[in-house]
Amino acid sequence: MDVIINKNKIDELLTRSVAEILPSKEKLKQKMLSGDRLRIYIGTDATGTSLHLGHATNYMILEKFRQLGHEVIFLIGDFTSRIGDPTDKTATRKKLTRKDVVENTKTWLDQIRPIINLDNRENPVKIMYNHDWFSKMDNKKALELAGNFTVQQMLERDMFEKRIHEEKPIYLHELFYPIMQGWDSVEIDVDVEMCGNDQKFNALVGRDLQGKYRNKEKFVFITTLLENPITKEKMMSKSMGTGVFLDFSAEEMFKGIMNQADENIYQLFVDCTYLPMKEIIDIRTKLENKIADPYEIKKKLALEIVSIYHGREKAVKLFEKK
Amino acid sequence: MDVIINKNKIDELLTRSVAEILPSKEKLKQKMLSGDRLRIYIGTDATGTSLHLGHATNYMILEKFRQLGHEVIFLIGDFTSRIGDPTDKTATRKKLTRKDVVENTKTWLDQIRPIINLDNRENPVKIMYNHDWFSKMDNKKALELAGNFTVQQMLERDMFEKRIHEEKPIYLHELFYPIMQGWDSVEIDVDVEMCGNDQKFNALVGRDLQGKYRNKEKFVFITTLLENPITKEKMMSKSMGTGVFLDFSAEEMFKGIMNQADENIYQLFVDCTYLPMKEIIDIRTKLENKIADPYEIKKKLALEIVSIYHGREKAVKLFEKK
Incomplete structure (x- = not known):
């Protein structure tokens, strides 16, 4: 499929629900106006059975990219979700079994079908699973990847700094999460990663790895989070009973x-x-x-x-x- | 081979060239007097071609254990040496290739033959290589092991604290070294690890893992380091030209x-x-x-x-x- 260059649509894509684009919005705009076909992905960890309106924002944008002819990838983090991103958590996340993960993702595709055309033949959405590469990765490769980053860099992540300050444990495997999310970018060989602001650190690790391993500049497309503008509380919180989930009647x-x-x-x-x-x-x-x-x-x-x-x-x- | 209980020899073994025994010298003595056959190992990383008198101290003790009928294992850290123990280093160690490692260990057995009976049929020394298990370990298992320890625990190692203080980088893979050395204990299923004082932290990680994975108490037998008692400088330093190496004429x-x-x-x-x-x-x-x-x-x-x-x-x- 050819890439469609529509200035109005590109402008909307780069502003509506967008918190930040790295290295810059202008650079991505130039790229899109040049007619290059971009490979864009968003990863979602299989930590729960229900997706909510906050996730939907991203998939709606992904669909707009797809409609302009770009290649879009819906990555299911079925391996990474078993480690657990420590994002936003002051405690270590409970580890999931393979069975939990499979169970959680079962209904996802049905949940997102109303907002993203999964069955389009001309420009199909690719569904990928990071278990496919991580289950084959050996210890030596993992150590090699780890060797690209320092402990000091990793500990700069907000929630790690918070945990150190609060003298709460950070388990060693948690430092690996950003590297694994980053490695997804290299495996998929993406041009753009779309994510929420809470994933910025991880996405930048991927930008770094994509530069090192493929000598390619990856854009980080950060969407807004659904937060109450006054209280800053999450609008979509299952535990607080405020969420609107895609599998709701x-x-x-x-x-x-x-x-x-x-x-x-x-x-x-x-x-x-x-x-x-x-x-x-x-x-x-x-x-x-x-x-x-x-x-x-x-x-x-x-x-x-x-x-x-x-x-x-x-x-x-x-x-x-x- | 039966275990020999000789109080004088046991007393010498537990004092001569011994810096510390954990959890206690008394407990290990009781174990040895009970007639239990112990499995004792020492690991050496293949970071150089020449072993020196400081290494020899350990092998001489290992031979004494062997002569008393205990099972002794000479482990060549052919995998771990490729990561590099950050011990004593304020900079990250250069990574070795598999070829470097093979080259380095080639003459080792000849170097230690005068002090340890490698060919005894009744109670042979076992030579092991940790490449055998680490080359087969997957990323998932490595992450599982990492999950047993916190970043805070790992950063308590002296040289890490020093590097953080000096604002020098600690690469993420370096935090894995103690865990890998520790995992050797579990793979070999040892009762005793013999090491220099600079390896105490790593040996204690192994004590912890051996407790967790095999529900077994591992003794840590720490030998003295060859240091000048006044200047505290290492007696065996290749770079300072003061070393006495086993492959010397x-x-x-x-x-x-x-x-x-x-x-x-x-x-x-x-x-x-x-x-x-x-x-x-x-x-x-x-x-x-x-x-x-x-x-x-x-x-x-x-x-x-x-x-x-x-x-x-x-x-x-x-x-x-x-």
Whole structure:
């Protein structure tokens, strides 16, 4: 498939739901305007059975890249998830068995099917599993990779610094997580890694390895996280009961969105719907000037989101019941 | 072969050239007096072609254990030497190729043959190579082992603390060295590891792993290092030109010993000869009271050592020439 150069679409791709692009947004834009076909991947660890709207943001962007003719890869971290990324954790993550991991990923593809065209023949999404390379990697290769980084570099990761400060243990295998995520980039030979801000450190390790092993510049495309703009709490938290998960029924999903705080509305429109930015900004202005009722706007938000996952008809019914 | 219980020999074994025994000398003594046959190993990394008198101390003790009927293992660290123990180094060690390692170990067995009976049929010394297990170890197992230790624990090693203090890099693979040395203990299933004081940390990691994986208490038998008692400099330093190497000719060896500082005489007698302790203490007393000429005593020391490696006849000739 040929790459489509559409300035408006490229501009939207490089701004909507984007927190940061490394080394720079401008450089990636030039690359996209040059007509080069890029290989873009996002990795997801199989730590839970349910994906949520925060994950969906990334897959929606991935689909937009695919529609422009770029090669997109959906990587399932079935090996790395057994080690566990220490991201955001002040405690070491419980290790998963192979069975847990297989169980967790079973329904993923069905969950993301509404937002990413998995069956397109002209430009298919590639599904990859990092168990395929890590299960064959020997100890010697792992040590060689480790030798590319210093302990001091690894300990600069936010959550490690926090744990050292709090005198909580950091297990040695955890220092390997960023290197393994980084090695995925080399195995797949990617041009772009898409990830949340919490994965920036790991993605930069991959940028480094891709430079060293393939002499290639990898872009790091960091998307925004779904966080309450006031409290900074995660919008999608299973433990706090605030998450909206992709395997929710239409009813649960509608309810989950209605339960979101008013201040989250704008970002949820941007990150989780296809509504044009012009309309979303218009909504925000109305809310800020108190011309619109947040409850009604939230209903519209729920209508938009539920339509994506459960079809317009069901969504309209729920909308009309409220 | 039956284990020989000889209290005098056991007492000498547990004191001569011994810096420390963990968990305690008393506990190991009880074990030896009980008649249990122990499996004792010493590992040596193939980082150089020449072994020196400091290594020899350990092999002489190993031979004494063998003669008492214990099972002794001479482990060649042909895999670990390619990673490099960061011991004593403030810089990361240069990585060796497999070829370097094979080359380095070629003459080892000939070098140690004068002090350890490699060909005894009744109780043979086992020669092992850790490449045999590490070359087969996968990344997953290595990560599992790493998960037994925290980064904080590993960084407690003296030379790591020093490097962090001096802001010198510690490469991630270096943290693995202690774990690999430790894993040797589990693979061999040892009761005792013999090592120099610079290897204490690594040996304790092995004690920990042996406890975890085999539920077995491993003794750590730490021998004295050949250090000048005043300057604390190493007696056996190739770079400083003070070493006495086992592949030296009789002449070089004799000369090398004569070049040693007077204050080293006592320890060299204890650690590198078979002279009974009673006689050695007598020599020390004479030197302290200036009844004996250090030059003449050093000649006697050289005679004793050169005899071991090159035969009495050659040694006597050199002794008489001086």
